[in-house]
Amino acid sequence: MRILLIEDEKDLAAFITSLLKKAGMAIDTAHDGEQGIFLARTNNYGLIITDYILPKLDGRSLIQELRQEGKQMPILMLSARQGTIDKISVLDAGADDYLAKPFSSEELLARIRALSRRPHNIQSDVLTFKNLKLEPESFKLSKGNKNIKLTNKEFSLLQYLMINKGRIVSRETLLDHVWDDGLDSFSNTVETHILRLRRKIENKDEKIIHTIVGRGYCLDIRK
Numbered sequence: 728m729r730i731l732l733i734e735d736e737k738d739l740a741a742f743i744t745s746l747l748k749k750a751g752m753a754i755d756t757a758h759d760g761e762q763g764i765f766l767a768r769t770n771n772y773g774l775i776i777t778d779y780i781l782p783k784l785d786g787r788s789l790i791q792e793l794r795q796e797g798k799q800m801p802i803l804m805l806s807a808r809q810g811t812i813d814k815i816s817v818l819d820a821g822a823d824d825y826l827a828k829p830f831s832s833e834e835l836l837a838r839i840r841a842l843s844r845r846p847h848n849i850q851s852d853v854l855t856f857k858n859l860k861l862e863p864e865s866f867k868l869s870k871g872n873k874n875i876k877l878t879n880k881e882f883s884l885l886q887y888l889m890i891n892k893g894r895i896v897s898r899e900t901l902l903d904h905v906w907d908d909g910l911d912s913f914s915n916t917v918e919t920h921i922l923r924l925r926r927k928i929e930n931k932d933e934k935i936i937h938t939i940v941g942r943g944y945c946l947d948i949r950k
């Protein structure tokens with residue numbers, strides 16, 4: 728899952744970034760509200776985490792604008808402010824949840840899991856394709872009755888392909904959804920990860936990830 732974090736406290740932003748990366752998520756960071764709303768409009772995020780008090784555009788206005796534009800992704804608000812009035816005003820503006828600072832890593836991860844389980848978000852559904860079964864909640868992939876160990880990136884990549892089974896997914900789309908902004912899109916990292924993934928899930932008689940030359944990759948549901 729690709730996440731946008733909008734937080735002007737750089738130490739906290741760095742802490743959350745490393746926490747979420749370890750949990751297998753791709754994360755982009757903005758340090759003020761204007762940069763945040765720009766990224767939220769430009770990219771496809773599975774979740775936005777935003778601070779309340781931000782330079783240039785505050786978290787509440789940012790959420791309101793995104794909702795008015797029809798953006799549906801779950802949004803978690805962070806804030807050092809306490810009290811029910813703020814909480815209600817934030818939820819009214821269109822945030823899905825609210826977490827008061829300071830919070831523990833466990834609590835943040837639990838809130839993220841809960842938000843990604845909501846119906847408008849398919850990121851945590853169990854996915855199947857042929858005899859593959861991928862369980863995002865427990866970070867497990869099995870093929871028949873055999874468990875297969877994947878790296879975080881391989882897991883996210885396969886998850887995205889399984890969500891889109893039957894459709895051709897371009898390299899650019901994969902870069903957009905599975906990788907974060909820090910990556911040079913000319914690098915061969917998509918190809919490298921597809922290759923490693925194939926070695927783990929395919930054998931010589933069975934192709935799972937098909938390459939459609941010039942267009943992308945596909946889990947073909949007809950074969």
Ligand code: CA
Nearest residue numbers: 735778780781
């Ligand atoms: Ca702040």
